[in-house]
Amino acid sequence: MVSIRDVAKVAGVSHQTVSNVLNTPEIVSEATRERINKAIKVLGYKPNAAARRLRSGHSDVLALGISPASDRSPSPIFDSFLHQLASAAGKDGKKVMLYAKTDQDKDIELFESLREQSDVDAIILNGLEHQDRRPLWLLEHHQLFALFGRPWGLPQEKAVEIPWVDVDGFAGIKEMTQRLIAAGRTHIGYIGWSSDPGVGSDRYDGWKTALKEADIPYASNDEDLASWTEKVEEGLGAGMEEAAALMERHPDLDAIVCPSDNIAVGVLLAVSRLTKYTVVDDDPEKDISARPVIVTGFDNSRLARAFAFPSVSQPLDQVATELVRMINEILKGVKVSNEPRWHRLLKPTLVWRDSAVGGK
Amino acid sequence: MVSIRDVAKVAGVSHQTVSNVLNTPEIVSEATRERINKAIKVLGYKPNAAARRLRSGHSDVLALGISPASDRSPSPIFDSFLHQLASAAGKDGKKVMLYAKTDQDKDIELFESLREQSDVDAIILNGLEHQDRRPLWLLEHHQLFALFGRPWGLPQEKAVEIPWVDVDGFAGIKEMTQRLIAAGRTHIGYIGWSSDPGVGSDRYDGWKTALKEADIPYASNDEDLASWTEKVEEGLGAGMEEAAALMERHPDLDAIVCPSDNIAVGVLLAVSRLTKYTVVDDDPEKDISARPVIVTGFDNSRLARAFAFPSVSQPLDQVATELVRMINEILKGVKVSNEPRWHRLLKPTLVWRDSAVGGK
């Protein structure tokens, strides 16, 4: 194995100068720098990560938990996020380490073992549960971390100390609802999660607000609103019965907004069965505006593409980049504060679809 | 930071004895061992991974590439595999590191940078392309690795040197076809990948063989078989037109076998539209045997659950466990040979469904 000292010998300098070329090239004169770089190339020298870690105390590794897929698994786009994160981290010379998530207690146990082991510089949390203990534990033990998602349900004074990136579900759903209204739909229902004080109510509010601002009659009364709403647990294909109930209650229903693609698929299937539009021969799905009821989702996953329903697309590349940026700044010693750069609420993109079903 | 020497001081022994307790406890007398363990607990000592790596030369880290989700992405179950792998590795004190896959050349470049850096002990490859250069490169450069999937298309003498785990697609599809025959279906078509000499033809052969063994008339003639087959590119919702074509060609068709859940969904949708069975009121999907055409998939992903079609389930936990075991053995210095324990073809499980559509 070729070390920094071998390079030094070949280049005729001390080992420290080689180290300087690697870490602070600007303090080395150009002549020697070139000589050393040449020696590095000739010898095929690669810095030893372990030694670097041992001495410098940081590992350039981010840890990310991955939960069993059977979980309510908010994201059909989790693997997409993983790729973006690995990519963003890689650009920065960092690596992403996976750990298998189980429950909060086990997670914390694991954090404990990562701590002080100089094995992981920072942790990226996502998919927080309500009143999650993990962020507080991490804060308390001065373990660096950043959050994908907002720290819903945490006291304000704590939340301020937590760096997070999230996508604005409220704005996304609101825009989608407005787009439906612009398309002439005026009887728009909502089928979403039953028990989710954070993300769920945020998206629900998006729908409600759009209706109110457009002066849709039933939006002015909470009781009326409730009758245009159905609660359902997250899950692929969920919401079929609820869609039926909603349509029975409101025969004039012409659109349904869902906070996830998983639910939207179920709702779309139920709707298409009840409205018979899938059996018409000349494919009415070619133009979704011809659909008796338009169903919309969230995440713009492959499901939305395959079933050709409109969906809200999360800018996962930006999420990943911002997370890595935040962690970098923290590692450099910048303190987390109330400034906006520690709490990024990214705007999602509306993906409308007029094209035919199918495709990849 | 508390080190091995601090523990030694408290326990009144030398640092090496502490190290022995950690690595080879059996050579330390019980009395001292207990004393040291107590000191470890009291001081909250955690071994420093970086130092251990530096000295011992191995990192206990496995690298795994993750490709952008837009790719033909063979697995709607990739994240599930990730979880299993992280879990299996974790049980063994190992970690999984992600790297962002792009193309073969970039991958190899990355392998090169991982090499000698004592940053990664072994690489896990999956989703090989046809005539993939990566396994050969890794062999040539003596970088340890194992494969999820078979080294299709590699010369036998090389393939023998490559440790791999795969799931027997042939057996899975064959069993599924036999199950359809047992259910009284005798006109069974196949819609699968157009260009895939490895996995694709393996699964196709499963269908063909089952038909032949059951003496289905059209199975004896290759030309007839071809007319019961449609080729299609992988993709969620793909295969709609092909399903229509197949049904037109064979009005007596009563089942379609697909090599992936993604395709099965498209096929199922096309079939349900053409056979009008989704519009019947008393949910014929409650019992799939009542379906005019049964569609089957592969992977038993959430899609199969949601749309209630039968599918072949891959034992991902076993795959992960075996991969980790192989890598462990190689790390211990065991040479890869022609023995069966280096080439594991695992039996998948058939998941039949009689229950209603929907649910999680």
Place this chain on the structure above:
DNA sequence: TATCAAGCTTTGAACGTTCTGATAGTCTGT
């Protein structure tokens, strides 16, 4: 009693890097 083996423990070096402080060389201004 001297010798040897076995069981347990210790000592010192080594892994490859970065950190710290020192040294030589060059330039500037008086």
Place this chain on the structure above:
DNA sequence: ACAGACTATCAGAACGTTCAAAGCTTGATA
């Protein structure tokens, strides 16, 4: 010509662990 400041380089220590080998008991054997 000389102090002072700055630049480029160097030498040695340090990070926390494991490796290699040597040392100390103890008990059995000749």
